[in-house]
Amino acid sequence: xxxxxxxxxxxxQLAKLTCTLFHNVYNPTHARTGNKVLRRRLIGPTLASxxxxxxxxFRQVQAAFPDLGLVxxxxxxxxxxxxxxxxxxxxxxxxxxxxxxSGVVFLTGLFRSR
Amino acid sequence: MxxxxxxxxxxxxxxxxxxxxxxxxxxxxxxxxxxxxxxxQAQLALNAMSNETAAVHVKNRCLETGRARGVFRDFRLxxxxxxxxxxxxxxxxxxxxxW
Numbered sequence: 001x002x003x004x005x006x007x008x009x010x011x012x013q014l015a016k017l018t019c020t021l022f023h024n025v026y027n028p029t030h031a032r033t034g035n036k037v038l039r040r041r042l043i044g045p046t047l048a049s050x051x052x053x054x055x056x057x058f059r060q061v062q063a064a065f066p067d068l069g070l071v072x073x074x075x076x077x078x079x080x081x082x083x084x085x086x087x088x089x090x091x092x093x094x095x096x097x098x099x100x101x102s103g104v105v106f107l108t109g110l111f112r113s114r
Numbered sequence: 115m116x117x118x119x120x121x122x123x124x125x126x127x128x129x130x131x132x133x134x135x136x137x138x139x140x141x142x143x144x145x146x147x148x149x150x151x152x153x154x155q156a157q158l159a160l161n162a163m164s165n166e167t168a169a170v171h172v173k174n175r176c177l178e179t180g181r182a183r184g185v186f187r188d189f190r191l192x193x194x195x196x197x198x199x200x201x202x203x204x205x206x207x208x209x210x211x212x213w
Contacts, residue, residue: 034144037137044130047172050190051123 115180122175125166132167136160 019026062070085091142148142156165171174185176192184193189205200208
């Protein structure tokens, strides 16, 4: 004797039970619950660790041990170069609102008003 | 370049700090079982958040030069720095192809 097919409500019960067994969400109407947003892993820590963490800098060592008399050779070279250029008259101009250009003095405000 | 790198660092930090808030708002917005008013409010809150907190705002930059284009993701170097370092033998496992 042929057995009758199970009813729709019975099949729904089965689906629900399956979901509880396998830890799935029972969602027969396929409603959009936004769970896919929560399913994504957090990427913040990965993004934040892109650049290597700041290592110990020479200036920090210099400040920590002033007795050692450590000299930053690159910085010393830079300052020496500036003083050399100043002695030759090739240094950077002084700050101020006056512009000195080949012996003639202008007020910068005049340029802006034109 | 340095300022761009610093800006990118700031962006990354703010993305990491605000990620959970953003995800919560996004969940409420996408959830159709919640009342429309709540979802709309969540969307407005999401829109009000700073652009800095969006992950798409982050840009991979070269660790050596800060260049934003032509950066290899695996080495975090731009193509020229990659070449220099590879030829110099500073990248383990990288070898110039020749056949």
